[in-house]
Amino acid sequence: MADTPKEYIQHHLTNAKVCLVDGSVATNYGCADAGFWTLHWDSLMMSVGLGALFLWLFYRVGKNATTEVPGKWQCFVEMLIEQVDGLVKGTFHGKDKLVAPLALTIFVWIFLMNTMDLIPVDYAPQIAKAAGADYFKVLPTVDLNITLAMALSVLILIVVYQIKYKGFMGFVKEYTLHPIQHKALIPFNLVLETVSLLAKPISLSLRLYGNMYAGELIFILIAITYTAGTVLGGLGVVAHVLWAIFHILVIVLQAFIFMMLTIVYLSMASNDSH
Numbered sequence: 392m393a394d395t396p397k398e399y400i401q402h403h404l405t406n407a408k409v410c411l412v413d414g415s416v417a418t419n420y421g422c423a424d425a426g427f428w429t430l431h432w433d434s435l436m437m438s439v440g441l442g443a444l445f446l447w448l449f450y451r452v453g454k455n456a457t458t459e460v461p462g463k464w465q466c467f468v469e470m471l472i473e474q475v476d477g478l479v480k481g482t483f484h485g486k487d488k489l490v491a492p493l494a495l496t497i498f499v500w501i502f503l504m505n506t507m508d509l510i511p512v513d514y515a516p517q518i519a520k521a522a523g524a525d526y527f528k529v530l531p532t533v534d535l536n537i538t539l540a541m542a543l544s545v546l547i548l549i550v551v552y553q554i555k556y557k558g559f560m561g562f563v564k565e566y567t568l569h570p571i572q573h574k575a576l577i578p579f580n581l582v583l584e585t586v587s588l589l590a591k592p593i594s595l596s597l598r599l600y601g602n603m604y605a606g607e608l609i610f611i612l613i614a615i616t617y618t619a620g621t622v623l624g625g626l627g628v629v630a631h632v633l634w635a636i637f638h639i640l641v642i643v644l645q646a647f648i649f650m651m652l653t654i655v656y657l658s659m660a661s662n663d664s665h
Contacts (some may be wrong), residue, residue, distance in 0.1 A: 542592035552660035
């Protein structure tokens with residue numbers, strides 16, 4: 392582990408990396424110049440694993456669902472599905488069978504990933520070190536690669552929905568004759584609408600990443616106080632509990648915002664009023 396507070400913070404904010412260097416596989420220490428060909432395997436493992444957990448849990452509920460007296464887990468899942476479905480019906484002004492399942496998946500998946508922030512900051516690195524790994528970040532949404540990848544998926548869906556509901560020519564006209572319907576201003580419209588389109592995934596990814604990064608950093612700073620004596624250590628424990636309780640709201644809120652903005656963007660993309 393790190394010796395100074397600065398090294399401690401840097402260690403806990405560093406991803407476990409695997410990269411391709413000159414045709415060979417290298418770990419963190421050989422990834423300095425790998426650039427794009429670097430995989431944060433801790434973020435990938437946690438995000439994929441939590442996604443699989445979500446699918447398995449909901450599959451089990453669907454398989455064991457009963458019309459008689461349902462269990463607590465079935466009641467919870469049914470309530471969650473009803474809430475998300477109600478939000479989609481009130482926000483998405485169109486008919487599409489994909490939007491509600493997509494919204495549910497986004498909310499639950501991001502919520503599960505965000506919940507990893509409640510695990511004490513030293514647990515995952517210590518377990519990883521015992522397994523032979525020098526670094527391990529258990530919170531996937533503190534990795535900009537993960538949040539940006541999810542936002543880019545939403546961007547692709549926005550374009551698909553625009554073409555699906557407006558047709559290809561309608562898609563082209565939206566970016567060339569909007570907001571000013573004059574052929575001489577097509578370049579201006581194209582730049583304006585392209586910037587507006589690209590701003591959506593960037594804002595989605597940075598909002599989630601920034602809020603979760605700030606929360607994780609505060610947990611790390613609080614953890615530093617544990618070795619600063621009895622008084623500061625005791626205050627650190629109190630601060631840790633209080634921040635964890637408050638952070639539960641952040642965890643849920645960030646998942647909800649990402650889901651709602653996705654629904655709004657898809658609703659805007661399917662609106663053929665222009």
